[in-house]
Amino acid sequence: MSSSLDRDRDLDPQGPTNKKLDDMGDIWGIQEEQIESMDPLKFSSWPWTILKGVLGVIIVTTIYLLYNLAEIPWTIGESFAGMMIFAFVPFFVSFVLGMTFESGKKALVFSIIVGMASLFLLYAILSHPYRMNLFDYGDGYSAYMWWYILLSFINMISFMPVAAVVASSTNVYE
Amino acid sequence: MKVRPMKEWIFYAFILVGIICAILLPMTALTYIEYAESGYGIDVEISEAKVAPDNELDVMMSISNPGKLELEITRIEFVFEDGTEFKKTMGVEIDRKGTEEIGFGIPMTADNLAQTSQGELPYSMIVEVYIPHRDAYSYLNVDGTMEVLP
Structure with a gap:
């Protein structure tokens, strides 16, 4: 019975090709099923995406503030562990942001938007005493402030886009 | 290692860290602004005040720095109730998380001396x-009463 079926298919010039295509379709079906059942992608609806973006801005800004402001008693600056947090937390934040998308381009744009938003928030907080004239400042003041922002910008631009693209690529291949 | 559970854990860690940071961010920003406004968080305490024989008030102060930023005390000004002022310029550096003791004498007027005899002097x-x-320069204003030893 089975041998006759095999023979029929072998006789059919389209047979083997069709079988391969069927297998491919099955594999693709499993792949799609996996993507649909993947938990992080469940949270990729637009309200979740906005929430992730807001949380991302909050986390990255907090890390940059804590690293740069040495006067805060709970600062993470001036220590090795703090340096590690400064380097890797934005990376993982961007990784989570990138998991939202299947397209690397969208992930890239989203992570850079979140990164730039956190830099603007950082600038707003850092320059608040200066804008409100809460203290007397000398010539070097703005140089120090721009140094903090430059440091954060270098961190942001080197870690965040990479992590977002890597994460978005894991949504397709596992 | 399976990638999918790892991604899930990273996602939950992200939500957790996000909630923690949502509390930390306003705390940090408000502390930064408050510190800039009033002396970068230094804690000034008059540890001892004593009237010296030459009618000077010998004051010992301890100033502590809570953060990891080096600070320098450049000037201390006293204004007493009778309107007398005392200014002292100095260059005392306070290390990270350090405490410094500063001592100096304040010349006293007769009014102030009369008040110190009661054991307390508002300043x-x-x-x-x-x-x-x-x-940058920041200023800390303190209104208080010091106990004066005879």
Whole structure:
């Protein structure tokens, strides 16, 4: 019975090709099923995406503030562990942001938007005493402030886009 | 290692860290602004005040720095109830998380001396703090009463 079926298919010039295509379709079906059942992608609806973006801005800004402001008693600056947090937390934040998308381009744009938003928030907080004239400042003041922002910008631009693209690529291949 | 559970854990860690940071961010920003406004968080305490034989008030102060930023105390001003002022310029550096003791004598007027005989002297003090890593000056205002030993 089975041998006759095999023979029929072998006789059919389209047979083997069709079988391969069927297998491919099955594999693709499993792949799609996996993507649909993947938990992080469940949270990729637009309200979740906005929430992730807001949380991302909050986390990255907090890390940059804590690293740069040495006067805060709970600062993470001036220590090795703090340096590690400064380097890797934005990376993982961007990784989570990138998991939202299947397209690397969208992930890239989203992570850079979140990164730039956190830099603007950082600038707003850092320059608040200066804008409100809460203290007397000398010539070097703005140089120090721009140094903090430059440091954060270098961190942001080197870690965040990479992590977002890597994460978005894991949504397709596992 | 399976990638999918790892991604899930990273996602939950992200939500957790996000909630923690949502509390930390306003706390940090408000502390930064408050510190800039009033002497970068220094804690000034008059540890001892004593009337010296030459009618001077010998004051010992301890100033502590809570953060990891080096600070410099450049000037201390006292204003007493009778309107007399006392200014002292100095260059006392306070290390990270350090405490410094400063001692100096304040010349007293007759009114102030009469008041110190009761054992207490109200004062208003301004401490000028220079922050080398910000190139900025911040001022701390303290109104209080010091106990004067005879």
